[in-house]
Amino acid sequence: MKGVLLVNLGSPDSPNPKDVKKYLGEFLMDERVIDIPYPARAALVKGIILKTRPKASAAAYKKIWWEEGSPLIVISERLQKGIQQHTDIPIALAMRYGSMTIKKGLQELVDKGVDEVLLFPLYPQFAMATTETITVLVDELQKEFFPNLKIESVPAFYNKPDYIEVLSNSIQFHLKDKNPEHILFSYHGVPERHIRKRDVTKSHCKIDGSCCVTPSKAHEFCYRHQCLEVTRLVAEKLQLKEGTYLTSFQSRLGFDPWLQPYTDRTIERMGKQGTKNMAIVTPAFVSDCLETLEEIAMEGEEIFHEMGGEEFTTIPCLNDDKEFVELLSKWINTWVSKN
Ligand SMILES: C=CC1=C(C)c2cc3[nH]c(cc4nc(cc5[nH]c(cc1n2)c(C)c5CCC(=O)O)C(CCC(=O)O)=C4C)c(C)c3C=C
Numbered sequence: 001m002k003g004v005l006l007v008n009l010g011s012p013d014s015p016n017p018k019d020v021k022k023y024l025g026e027f028l029m030d031e032r033v034i035d036i037p038y039p040a041r042a043a044l045v046k047g048i049i050l051k052t053r054p055k056a057s058a059a060a061y062k063k064i065w066w067e068e069g070s071p072l073i074v075i076s077e078r079l080q081k082g083i084q085q086h087t088d089i090p091i092a093l094a095m096r097y098g099s100m101t102i103k104k105g106l107q108e109l110v111d112k113g114v115d116e117v118l119l120f121p122l123y124p125q126f127a128m129a130t131t132e133t134i135t136v137l138v139d140e141l142q143k144e145f146f147p148n149l150k151i152e153s154v155p156a157f158y159n160k161p162d163y164i165e166v167l168s169n170s171i172q173f174h175l176k177d178k179n180p181e182h183i184l185f186s187y188h189g190v191p192e193r194h195i196r197k198r199d200v201t202k203s204h205c206k207i208d209g210s211c212c213v214t215p216s217k218a219h220e221f222c223y224r225h226q227c228l229e230v231t232r233l234v235a236e237k238l239q240l241k242e243g244t245y246l247t248s249f250q251s252r253l254g255f256d257p258w259l260q261p262y263t264d265r266t267i268e269r270m271g272k273q274g275t276k277n278m279a280i281v282t283p284a285f286v287s288d289c290l291e292t293l294e295e296i297a298m299e300g301e302e303i304f305h306e307m308g309g310e311e312f313t314t315i316p317c318l319n320d321d322k323e324f325v326e327l328l329s330k331w332i333n334t335w336v337s338k339n
Pocket residue numbers: 009010011012024033034053057070072123127129130188189190191223251253284285288289290291
């Protein structure tokens with residue numbers, strides 16, 4: 001029997017510093033997230049980041065936490081239930097970090113009689129720190145614990161026309177009557193080094209004005225290209241005028257160069273330059289989470305108002321939007337009817 005494992009990033013068990021520390025420790029010790037050799041990574045994460053960040057992150061999590069739990073987890077569960085209503089095969093949900101482990105998710109499917117799994121990382125764009133860390137872990141788990149399980153992965157879906165249509169419809173719906181002067185497409189950032197490391201040509205990605213718009217086989221694993229493509233395709237679909245939309249990258253950590261322009265500085269600049277009414281959409285996330293509900297909807301709005309901006313609209317992620325649930329269900333049912 002076939003089954004599906006949806007995988008999202010994960011959240012701490014509670015917004016308390018102890019749980020946040022445990023979660024951040026697991027997340028940031030992943031060699032595909034902080035990609036420096038083990039001794040240096042442990043010194044940085046355990047010796048520096050985990051000494052201060054859990055308290056600040058816990059305070060941020062407390063601001064967005066829901067009665068039912070972490071928004072990211074609750075929303076992912078709603079997505080799972082929504083999809084389950086459109087298919088007869090079991091749909092399980094797991095998180096890359098935290099208590100809802102991928103191993104438990106695979107076991108849940110196996111216990112239901114599944115021997116063929118569609119692994120569905122809930123990320124529209126490929127990144128070493130997201131999609132790749134999931135597929136690598138699943139490979140390891142399969143070899144060690146589930147040798148008889150056949151597993152196939154869903155690749156990044158950033159440029160699928162039906163995804164672009166659903167995202168564009170959602171943006172249009174949330175912007176009706178808003179008339180923003182500018183729409184900012186803000187994606188989670190990654191260190192520039194991550195892009196270069198996954199350049200299969202070893203020389204294409206210069207992280208400049210042209211590499212990501214020049215056709216290359218490097219783009220299959222270029223997060224920056226895939227983000228810029230989502231912006232371009234949505235702008236084309238919604239017929240946005242040149243100069244009314246921008247792309248930026250948020251949530252940087254540490255002192256290495258990350259993808260630019262940075263979202264906070266872009267919002268600041270837009271406010272300073274006299275934009276009064278702006279909207280922001282975050283297409284690297286399928287579910288609202290700390291990075292959208294706090295960093296964008298709270299901090300971003302505050303920066304914009306401080307700089308003289310007036311109306312700031314945060315467009316929700318696709319979450320359990322009806323069209324999005326139907327789209328993922330359609331892809332899953334196509335896979336089910338294959339072979
Ligand atoms: C080196 C650090 C990080 C990289 C690289 C990174 C990439 C990355 N992350 C997401 C999605 C999410 N990240 C979230 C939280 C978060 N991310 C980092 C660091 C890196 N992310 C940290 C330290 C945190 C924790 C919060 C904080 O202390 O600021 C979340 C939210 C989780 C939640 O519980 O709500 C998401 C989602 C992507 C898509 C990505 C690369 C493309």
